[in-house]
Amino acid sequence: MRVYLPCTLPALARAVEAGELGPAPLTGYAVTPALTEWYASGDTEELEYVALTEAARASLRMLAADRADGVAAAPRRVVVAAEVPDGSASSGADLEERARVRLGAAVPMGKVAAVHIDDHYAAADIEAAVGALPASDDGDDDARFTVDGAEAHELMWYATQEIPDLLRSQDGQT
Template identity: 35%
Template sequence: MRVYVPATFGMLGTLAREEKMPVHSGLGFALTPALRDFYEAGDDEEIEYSAFLEAARASLRLLTAGDSEFPHRRVVISADLPAEAVTYTPEKGESVVTLAPPEITVAQLAAIHVDDEDNEAATAAAVEVVDAADLGDEDAEIAVGDAEDKLMSWYDAKELGVLVDLL
């Protein structure tokens, strides 16, 4: 099952060095039955993209705690996990899943998505107001939306070491 795991660049470095990474709160995002039911139209790929966007927003929340290397770059890790390692937790949201064990390994890595340098200003603004956006502040929602509108760069799983070394 494809799971989108929110991360920071520091967490990505941990994955590269240790070949495994703890998943914050043990939570990821995936195409779940509830997410599929939520949308009246669209194919699985389109609906799955909304789970990816939820992971990108969760990455903003992780950045509020600080990441010394790249404090304004969202990271989402796409991982392919066995179905028995993923439990749908509907009380936490339509796309939220719990991972057991609460970690991912390099072997499970499918792709890496990272904000480019050009996205940093929008991401920095969103980091400052993501909680207010969640509480309905319209200006904050616009700032977070601006960051979410920026596409993240895609890297193949094989590029993990190079990505961490070059950035």
């Protein structure tokens, strides 16, 4: 089963050093029965894109949390795509997040299939979205528009062998 795990560049560096994404439990996003039922007309590729988009939203929140904790993190959303055994992810009944799953074990880096990350040109919009999150959560429509604007940027795909280069670069751009 393909699972999309929200991440940040500092968290990815820690995962590489540890050899796994964790600790468990981990929140991820995948093609769940609830997502398939809700998005009845979509094929597997479209459903995986929905799950990836949900993980990118969660990555934005992780980036904001890192910043609040004083962690220097480049304004890039990061999503790690991993293959986990069927049945290792459990989904809840939350209708707001139909793609959300919970993993009960850490994910070894050897199970990572790819990394998706914002290109450097998205930095200003991602930075603005991080700053607008609190007002957006309070119902401010202008702030919500700013946060939604981050989704206008497609995440770039990187093979696992490119992860060290991503981490070596000062701000996560190649």
